[in-house]
Amino acid sequence: MKNEVQMKGKFHYRLSGWKYNTGIRVVMFLLLGVIFYTALYAKLVPQVFDITLGMKSEKTIYAPEQIENAVATEQAKEDAAKRVQPVYRIVNLKNEVISDAIFDKLSQINADEEVKFDDKVSIYRRVIPQIISDLTNDAIKTLRNSGQYNDLLLEQMQSGLDEQKYPLPEEVYFKLPRLTKEDLAEMRPVTKDIVTKLMNDQILDAQTARAKVAEVVNTSKLAKNTSREMVTEIARALITPNKFFDQKGTDDAKGQARENMKPVYINKNDVLVKAGDVITEEIYTRLEKLKLLKDKANHLPQVGLGILSVLLCFVMFMFVKQSMMELKYNNSQLVMLILIFAMNISGMKIISFLQNVEYPIIGYLAPTALGSILIAILLDAPLAFIASVIFSFIASIIFNTEHDLLFDFRFGLVSLVGCFSAVFTIQRASQRATILKAGLMIAFFSMLTITSMLLLEDHFQQKEVLMSLAFATAGGLATVVFVIGLLPFFEASFGILSPLKLVELSNPNHPLLRKLLTETPGTYHHSVMVGNLSEAAAESIGADGLLCRVGSYYHDIGKTKRPSYFIENQTNIENPHDKIDPNLSKSIIVAHPRDGVEMLKDFKMPKPIRDIAEQHHGTTLLHFFYYKAMKLAQEENSEKGIREEDFRYAGPKAQSKEAAIVGIADSVEAAVRSLRNPTLEQIDSMVTKIIKSRLDDGQFNECDLTLKELDTIAKTLNETLLGIFHSRIEYPSEVTTKKPGA
Known part of the structure; x- marks a missing residue:
């Protein structure tokens, strides 16, 4: 848990200014709602x-x-329909049957000697066209009954046959009666073969096919010119079109072409x-x-988006309200949170501009986890989880390319998994390399999530898979780059002391720590010991142990201005306080917190570190110099009164658990070090006495340490000191009886 500060109305100097103004806090949350509304407006409101x-x-x-x-689609359909070729149907009318029927009639009438020549001519003039017409109509009727041909086609067939009907020349009717039985027998197969052969071709124009009849007849075995002439004319009469334009088929083909045309x-x-x-x-x-x-325009989407933005804002507000974070009261940190949200959402919006219908997977490139990592490092991990859910929800809207859907769960799920993996990895980060590890975890789990979704869909392409995984990997690495670049900006601008920054400040090569070590080695050793004690005590109650440890390293930096006036640095020298007035000694001693703060400010140290240096003594009393001053006044019979207030540190009292813990550890370490051979009972008594003294003196009134936590701190300090001074502790004597031979 980050810095927990009990912000109560009675601490006016902590609650003054815009940073702790309730009205401004409400405006900040409204601004967050406006950011949500603005970010989603283009996607949800036309x-x-x-x-x-x-x-x-x-x-x-x-x-x-x-x-x-619609216009271009309709034009494309019309163009496709125009490209469709006319549809023709090939119909077998079985004209060879008509040939047999004609020759049967010729054989019958010519063989009848009672029928006069003129009557035969008359009969042929009437009967032969009738035979052709009747058998043709019967063929069409058969086709109609079969159901294979539509009525329009049959009508077009009938019309085509009528239009291209071949009228037999008049002289044919006068020559037919003169044909003998032998002539007809010889002509029948030749005529039938010619009709069958020519009708096997696709005939659209019968006149063209009929022109070939004479040539075919001349190659036949018929010897008589009359027979050849009659076969030629009869064959021409039997040659009809067999390829007909199918209007309905053509219309259907055009319709199919229109349907097949993509929009x-x-x-x-x-x-x-x-x-x-x-x-x-x-x-x-x-x-x-x-x-x-x-x-x-329809204004209902605007209303819906407004409600959605309020709900998202309400989630953040309630979580912050129920937490114990400093963000609950500190508007400066709230500004930082809003800025992180704005930057993260802006990054998603920029990536969304690169998306298109063909490549929606570009959305995986967005560094969605950027905000989650920054919040986890700079503010609080649980808050980062809540923010991750909101970021993922927003990503599912921003990266949605389906106009008929509000959300695309794919981008939301990948973002959620990536954000969660980053927060889990980055918690309690102590090195910058942890950020790189978080980026690799984002890339890995994002790729794993994408792979699972593609396998579930089961209709992916190799190119899509490779590009999706590549974008996810690039997004994870881009997140690392942005986090590393932005983290110092937030730390410096908002005075945030992240764990990574604390680890950097704990480096012994820091100029102030090197100064502390070289000029006041005793104070340096004391600070390191206080750091160990305070870190263990803080972690035992859930406070920020790392802040306590690093704050302890710098809490006495002010002693470097007058190192010889502090007992831990008085090695092989006389104590200068023995020769000066206790009031002067008091002034020198109580000045070191103030001097330390000034030095820390000069080095632009974060405020939490400065607060520990300023508050670790609170307003405690310098008992030694107070009683020394009283003793001198009594010896001199001075009428000047010695006030206790004049021998107290300037304060303020500890405002946080961490400052209070460092103050306790500082007093405990100094007191125990003053004991020649500390025992376990002496350490326990000393720790209890110091804590009780500070509690009775009201030094914990302005921080939220509870009595239970103070008890836990005391036990932890005892255990830690036991480990430090174990070689010098005198345990109660015990009578040990050695067994024979032992």
Whole structure:
């Protein structure tokens, strides 16, 4: 737990100014809500423009999301339909059957000698066209009954056959009756073969096919010219179109081509309207569909976003209110928290601008865990977990590229896992290298989460996997770079003493510690001992042990101004206090906290360190010089009164647990060191006496140490001192009886 300071109304000097003003704190939380609202506005609330039909656009308008370009899509469909070739159907009308029917009629009538020649001519003029027509109609009827052909096609077939019907020349009817039985027998197979052969081709124009008949007949075995002529004409009459235009099939093919045409999209951030363009009906409809028109805007999303922002802000407010962090009262730290939120969300927004529909996975590049790490180091780990949940929730909205969804759980989950892994890694960090470790953990667990989601979806591509993992790795490493770069800024700007900074300040090569060691070695040793004692005591009650240890190293730095006036530095020299007035001695002694603070300020040391140096003595009484002054006054029969207040440290009293603990450890270490051969009972009695004396003197009235914690501190100090002075402790004598042979 970070610095816990009991902020109560009676400590006016701690609660004065804007840093502890309740009204300003409320404004700060409202500002946090405004940040949430502003960050999510573009994603959740469509932008609207004051536009009317026919006007010129005053600004360039970009598509807030991917949308289908209806006009372009329709044009693409029409173009696809135009590219579709006409559909034709090949129909077998079985014209060879008609050939057999005609020759059967010829054989029958020619063989009848009772029928006169003129009657035969008349019959052929009437019957042959009728046979062709009837059998053709029967074939079409059969096709209709089969259900394989639509009515429109059959109608087009009938129309085509009628249009391309071949009329037999008149002289044919006069020559047919003169054909003998032998002639007809010879002509029948030839005619049938010619019709079958030519009808096997796709015939759209019968005239072209009929032109080939004479050539084929000339290659036949028919010897008589009359037979050849009649076969030619009959075959021409039987050659009909067999390839017909299918209007319905063509329309269906065009319809299928339209359906297969993919929609044409206007991608996110594409220009919808350029500045100066006239708003046409098409553009107006498009803007209306995207809900970008001001006069038709829906304000409900704004209300919803406002409620959502308030809820997120309320979560942070309640968590801080229920905690014991200094942030609960310190508006300076609240400003830092809000700044971290603003920077982290800004980073996510910048990465979101690089996203598009084709590569939404760029969102994995965002250093979402940046804010979580900074909060964990600078403020509090539990607060970092709550912030991580909010960051992940916001990431699921900002990186969502699906216009029909409010959240994309993939980015939220990856962000949550990355933030949590970072906070778990960075807790109680004592080295800068821990930040790098946190970045590697972010990258590893983010990649693991992405891999699990891709495997669950089971329709990923290798390129998508590699790019997703690469972006996640880059995001983790980028987080490390930003944290290392921003951490000193926050530490210096807000006076935050992070564990990493404390470890740096504990380096013996620090100029002040080197000065302490070289000029006051006794004080240096004393400070190290106090550091060990105070760290153990602080950790036993959950206070900041590292702050106590480092604060102890610097708490007596003011003694370097007059080192010989402090007993731990009086090696082989006389005590100068023996020869000077106790009031002067008092002035020298009580000045070292003030001198220390001034020296720490000169080196721009963090305020918590300065507070420990200033407050570790509180307003305690210098008993030795007070009683010495009283004794001298009695010996001199001086009428001048000796006031106790004049022999007290200037204070202030300890304002934090850490300052109080360092003060206790300082007194305990000095007192125990003064004992020649301390025993366990003497140490316990000394620790109890010092704590009780400070408690009775009201030195703990302005910090939140409880009696139970004071008892725990006393036990811990006893145990620690036992380990330090174990070689000199005289244990109670015990009678030990040695066994024979032992």
